[in-house]
Amino acid sequence: QTVTTGGIGSSKAFNNFTINKTAGAVSLPVTNNIEINGNFTLQAGTMTFDGNLIYVGGSWSNSGTITWTAGIGEVIFDAVSGTPTIADGSSGFALVKINAPMVIYQLTEQTDINGDLTIQAGTFDLSGQILEFGDNSNDSIKGSGTMDVDEGAVLRLFTTTDTGSVVSVNSGGSIRVVGISGNLANVTRFNGTQSNDRYTFTVSSGATMEARYAKFEYMNGAGIHLNDGAILNTTNNFSDTQFDNGRNDGRYLYIGDIYGTNQFFNINNVGFISAPGGISYNVQKSNSSDT
Numbered sequence: 678q679t680v681t682t683g684g685i686g687s688s689k690a691f692n693n694f695t696i697n698k699t700a701g702a703v704s705l706p707v708t709n710n711i712e713i714n715g716n717f718t719l720q721a722g723t724m725t726f727d728g729n730l731i732y733v734g735g736s737w738s739n740s741g742t743i744t745w746t747a748g749i750g751e752v753i754f755d756a757v758s759g760t761p762t763i764a765d766g767s768s769g770f771a772l773v774k775i776n777a778p779m780v781i782y783q784l785t786e787q788t789d790i791n792g793d794l795t796i797q798a799g800t801f802d803l804s805g806q807i808l809e810f811g812d813n814s815n816d817s818i819k820g821s822g823t824m825d826v827d828e829g830a831v832l833r834l835f836t837t838t839d840t841g842s843v844v845s846v847n848s849g850g851s852i853r854v855v856g857i858s859g860n861l862a863n864v865t866r867f868n869g870t871q872s873n874d875r876y877t878f879t880v881s882s883g884a885t886m887e888a889r890y891a892k893f894e895y896m897n898g899a900g901i902h903l904n905d906g907a908i909l910n911t912t913n914n915f916s917d918t919q920f921d922n923g924r925n926d927g928r929y930l931y932i933g934d935i936y937g938t939n940q941f942f943n944i945n946n947v948g949f950i951s952a953p954g955g956i957s958y959n960v961q962k963s964n965s966s967d968t
Contacts, residue, residue, distance in 0.1 A: 720738075
């Protein structure tokens with residue numbers, strides 16, 4: 678069966694969109710984008726997307742099978758209220774964008790995103806779940822919204838030789854890797870086996886970094902990298918955080934000339950589980966412009 682939507686725009690949006698088909702498949706032709714103001718639910722059956730844009734103003738629930746033709750097609754989550762959820766089953770996503778100002782999208786189970794994740798506005802909350810991200814070195818998590826890796830959550834990143842997937846927090850955006858005592862928030866890799874299989878993690882000028890009761894491992898030689906002008910939260914400032922499996926001749930953490938005056942701060946109870954080796958640093962801090 679084929680769903681012909683007529684595209685998006687005035688009077689073309691669905692309220693809720695549900696598929697419950699025990700045999701056969703439903704497909705959305707390549708020329709048909711779809712706008713859903715409420716929830717997308719694949720209760721049973723197979724749905725094929727062919728490079729479409731899928732706008733979802735509510736929650737996403739998949740108990741069937743979704744096929745992304747040629748690995749493309751973008752889901753844009755754009756709720757305007759509430760706390761919608763994402764349950765992707767075992768199908769994963771090709772591309773995802775969060776464009777939901779003042780709204781928190783929460784994962785309810787392990788989720789795979791094989792292409793870019795753009796958090797344009799709003800919050801993407803792992804909510805204690807696993808996010809497995811990327812399938813090549815061009816994939817990036819980026820944007821000016823908020824990503825929340827909380828207690829028990831694991832952000833698993835695609836890695837390859839020093840050029841794996843990228844976490845890039847843009848100006849105005851923020852990333853929170855904040856757990857609780859006894860239940861850390863985690864950033865690691867999922868596919869690499871070689872010592873140089875790494876990912877990139879960068880916080881740009883005007884972006885905010887929060888980390889506490891966290892564990893970071895398998896970052897590239899630049900380390901968890903806070904550029905000049907980045908904002909480091911004064912409470913969640915990498916205290917009570919563990920670093921492990923660093924790059925030989927690299928560093929675990931680099932803090933540039935970050936935002937604020939009198940850049941004297943204490944990072945307490947930090948664990949460096951293993952030394953990166955070679956000519957390396959656990960932490961490197963650039964000179965501050967005001968000191």
